[in-house]
Amino acid sequence: MAGKTNNHGLFTTGEPVSAWTVSTALPVTYQVAFTPQLLNPGNPALASAGATPGRRLVVVEETVHALYGDKIRAYFGTRGLAVELGVLAAHEEVKTMESVFRVAEWMDHFGVSRRAEPVIAMGGGVLMDVVGLACSLYRRSTPFVRVPTTLIGLVDAGVGAKTGVNFGRHKNRLGTYHPAVATLLDPAFLATLDQRHLSNGLAEILKVALIKDRKLFELLDRTGEALIDQRFQGPTPGGEVLVRAVHGMLQELQPNLWEHRLERSMDYGHSFSPTVEMRALPELLHGEAVCLDMALTTVLAQRRGLVETAERDRILGLMRRLQLPVRHPLLEPETLADALTDTIRHRDGRQRFPLPVGIGDGCFADDLTAAEIGRAATELEELACVAP
Structure with a gap:
């Protein structure tokens, strides 16, 4: 009976049988x-x-x-x-x-x-x-x-x-x-919903836009302030923004629902933010922490030549117009180093770090250094100080 199966996913080993391998799948529909x-x-x-x-x-x-x-x-x-x-x-x-x-x-x-x-x-x-x-x-x-x-x-x-x-x-x-x-x-x-919580949610929509959907970014750039004012209830095309954001999320989740593959574009903005958010409690909402992460990684990407300087400035400008933060005292070396260490553990020993490529595309990095992150944080602070 060595190596035999009953064609239902139950494999046996040995004669007489001394070990079993059970192979099954859980169908999921929602x-x-x-x-x-x-x-x-x-x-x-x-x-x-x-x-x-x-x-x-x-x-x-x-x-x-x-x-x-x-x-x-x-x-x-x-x-x-x-x-x-x-x-x-x-x-x-x-x-x-x-x-x-x-x-x-x-x-x-x-x-x-x-x-x-x-x-x-x-x-x-x-x-x-x-x-x-x-x-x-x-x-x-x-x-x-x-x-x-x-x-x-x-x-x-x-x-x-x-x-x-x-x-x-x-x-x-x-x-x-x-x-x-x-x-x-x-x-x-x-x-x-109040303005702050609307902005909080817009950060997660901006995540989808920056990493995979340039058209969504253009919609946010054109209508984001009106969407906040109208609370997605007015004539501004909030429905299209919501549909594109949900569809983009589900496109990424469906083939990797159980996260067997740890390179996930929807982790963009979620490398430093979990640590920053928890250390800042109750000061920051989740989307605000995500936006801080995206602001920092936008600067990182620009310094690597993945994002043009004009694109960087456009992204940071939209974050401000959506009433989201782009600077915080916790974007400092110790917190960022601890965050990266924890993220590497979470991603099974590698950085698998999502970075934007231009606006609407992305890649993954495995070679970020503490010095590089620190320089980007310093530059982000300088940019935030001179912003209008």
């Missing part, structure tokens, strides 16, 4: 869809997402509950579904296992069924990460539905497969891959 008027009782999308008629446990971020709690209850009441709301504070300082355990307690008290009653997560990226991790752990896999209510949740945290919480001083150090069965995107939630 939906991401723009769904306007999500809380209109005439819209069945939220009630039917990933489930048959029944009860629903909705975990909602506390600010979202204050704004939309009555509408959420009215929606499910009109649809004839019993609903229970769990209201959770969700920001980086409470993105911990304690929050995960709280969600798990709600799931246990609710008596959520194993497959037919997906938990609904309504909030920003932190809320969706926490609920996703709780669902991945509860009975080892409980389905959930994501309803992002922030711009960064809509274009970034809501569309992938990762869940996670912070651990010690490390961002998202504990987590799983557990995609939601459905993510429902309704830009109407952005109408109640």
Whole structure:
């Protein structure tokens, strides 16, 4: 029987059999869809997402509950579904296992069924990460539905497969891959978002633009300030910006959902930023830290001849017009060295460092030095000081 298989992925070794190799695959299908008027009782999308008629446990971020709690209850009441709301504070300082355990307690008290009653997560990226991790752990896999209510949740945290919480001083150090069965995107939630959180989300859109989509960059350069003013609700083509950002993310995620390949263009802006963000807490939002990373790496790329000086200045200028930071005291040698060390561990012993090539393309570097990074940080500080 040596080396034989039963054609179902079970291989045996030895005679008599003394070892087995199990080969299997987990098919994954999930939906991401723009769904306007999500809380209109005439819209069945939220009630039917990933489930048959029944009860629903909705975990909602506390600010979202204050704004939309009555509408959420009215929606499910009109649809004839019993609903229970769990209201959770969700920001980086409470993105911990304690929050995960709280969600798990709600799931246990609710008596959520194993497959037919997906938990609904309504909030920003932190809320969706926490609920996703709780669902991945509860009975080892409980389905959930994501309803992002922030711009960064809509274009970034809501569309992938990762869940996670912070651990010690490390961002998202504990987590799983557990995609939601459905993510429902309704830009109407952005109408109640403040300027800072709109800018925060625009940083992740700018990431996609800089590393792979020049047309998206041109759209942001032309309309970004109006999108902030109108909160993506006005005549400015915010819909095209959102669609291109989501599509660009999913194009990169789909062939490498489990990150078996560690060279990932969507890691652009995420090499120094995790360390900077955690050390600055609660000062910086996630997108703000990402923008600082992109500003620094834009200068790095320009110094390497990958980005023209005029392109560098155009990029930094757009960051400022989007009301995003391009300088911070933590862009200093010790923090940047620690960040690079941690990134190398995260990428399995190599830098695999995404750098822009012009505007809308990218490459990977494995040979950045501390001296080179330090010179780029000094130049960025000088550029920031002389900027209009």
